[in-house]
Amino acid sequence: MADLGIGIMGCGNISAAYMRLAPQFSGMEIRACADLNIEAAEARAGEFGIRAETPEGLVRAGDIDIVVNLTVPVAHFDVSKMILEAGKHVYSEKPFVLSVEDGERLAELAQVRGLRIGSAPDTFLGGAHQQARQLIDSGAIGAVTSGTCHVMSHGMEDWHPNPDFFFQKGGGPVLDVGPYYVTNLVQLIGPVKRVAAMSSTPSAERTITSQPRNGEKITVETPTTIHALLEFHSGATITMGTSWDVWRHGHAPMELYGETGSLYLPDPNFFSGDVELMQGGDGAAERPHWDHPLGVPNEKHGTVMLANYRAAGLSDMAHAISQNRPHRCSLELALHVVEIMTAILESGETGSFVSLKTKCERPAALGVDEAGALLA
Numbered sequence: 001m002a003d004l005g006i007g008i009m010g011c012g013n014i015s016a017a018y019m020r021l022a023p024q025f026s027g028m029e030i031r032a033c034a035d036l037n038i039e040a041a042e043a044r045a046g047e048f049g050i051r052a053e054t055p056e057g058l059v060r061a062g063d064i065d066i067v068v069n070l071t072v073p074v075a076h077f078d079v080s081k082m083i084l085e086a087g088k089h090v091y092s093e094k095p096f097v098l099s100v101e102d103g104e105r106l107a108e109l110a111q112v113r114g115l116r117i118g119s120a121p122d123t124f125l126g127g128a129h130q131q132a133r134q135l136i137d138s139g140a141i142g143a144v145t146s147g148t149c150h151v152m153s154h155g156m157e158d159w160h161p162n163p164d165f166f167f168q169k170g171g172g173p174v175l176d177v178g179p180y181y182v183t184n185l186v187q188l189i190g191p192v193k194r195v196a197a198m199s200s201t202p203s204a205e206r207t208i209t210s211q212p213r214n215g216e217k218i219t220v221e222t223p224t225t226i227h228a229l230l231e232f233h234s235g236a237t238i239t240m241g242t243s244w245d246v247w248r249h250g251h252a253p254m255e256l257y258g259e260t261g262s263l264y265l266p267d268p269n270f271f272s273g274d275v276e277l278m279q280g281g282d283g284a285a286e287r288p289h290w291d292h293p294l295g296v297p298n299e300k301h302g303t304v305m306l307a308n309y310r311a312a313g314l315s316d317m318a319h320a321i322s323q324n325r326p327h328r329c330s331l332e333l334a335l336h337v338v339e340i341m342t343a344i345l346e347s348g349e350t351g352s353f354v355s356l357k358t359k360c361e362r363p364a365a366l367g368v369d370e371a372g373a374l375l376a
Helices: 015-024 038-048 055-060 073-085 100-113 127-137 172-176 178-189 312-323 331-350 368-374
Strands: 004-009 028-034 051-053 066-069 089-092 117-119 144-152 192-200 205-207 217-219 225-232 237-243 254-258 261-265 276-279 299-301 304-306
Touching: 004 015, 004 055, 004 312, 015 028, 015 038, 015 312, 028 038, 028 055, 028 312, 038 051, 051 055, 055 073, 066 073, 066 312, 073 089, 073 100, 089 312, 100 117, 100 331, 117 312, 117 331, 127 178, 127 254, 127 261, 144 178, 172 178, 172 225, 172 237, 172 331, 178 225, 178 237, 178 254, 178 331, 192 331, 225 331, 312 368
Parallel strands: 004 028, 004 066, 028 051, 066 089, 089 117, 144 237
Antiparallel strands: 144 254, 192 225, 205 217, 225 237, 254 261, 261 276, 299 304
16 A cells, blocks of 8 residues: 655644654554644654644645644644645644544534544553453453452652643543543543543642743643542443542553453553453462563663553554544544543532443454554
8 A cells, every 4th residue: 555645733842753653553654744844844854854824824735645633632622623624634733623523523523524533542552451342342351240450659740851731621531631541541441421530620720840931831621630539331430540640549441340350451541461361269369371462662761661552543544544444543432532531520520420331342453464454
């Protein structure tokens, strides 16, 4: 298949990861980038040997088939709409949009124009999470009945150079880090039926301790601690704790409990890690071995080698367009995840259960052969 041309819209922190990692995949080629700040676009373009464009120039470019929307969350809808109106497919960073209504408007526009929408996160395509999928689908723990997941830290102001947007509308731990966890739960268990939550904002102001803005203050405009309960259509119930007000904790990232056993999963913010299987009430945990191409460590983080395959979802979308099949990081999945997260925030405000109106099929599993076909 001929490579599809990829354009990057938004040249902030995350753009470098896409540009660095995309060449390990087949079916696509990053050709240009754009930003409202043309100097930022030119700097990033020079770093990776591609061309810089204005946002308008990028969506009009004849050699660009898919535009990756890496703008800040509050701009996702407007930018994705502009891309679709220009006749390009869209692949958005998470969260896809900030409301179901905006997502439905984009879905309608894409359908009318015969275009596709995809969205991060794609970490659920990683080897560890696809191994968990294979174990669940094979009945290793029976039907999943309940579980827990926790995403907790002390926030982004300790490391991100410009952490303001994390604490504004569209930020917070549910909308920023929650997509990794919620998306993985949906691909493992299926769609969510209703949610309930409690939320709080312990600190109305945060102090930046990263460089270059060390000492500056940020006003917090969104809850930073949210505890939620998710009821799935399958009958499973999952408790989810999310917080940026925790210095340390001892919770596992994700645990799923089934009729005949349990699974411990690694952090779904990453592609790899150990999956532990416990069957029955006795015996030690097993760590089943599975050679999956997207679980192989390929990048050094500090002193540790980790698997980082960001852009796997983008590559799968490019292949799916060429092969006329559904892509895994789909609009339907992303929209359902958005509704789950916004319903959690709504429940945190109202104190009531919130039933969901969207529903999606689990994305197709990404087996060893299918994952290998994505790699260059």
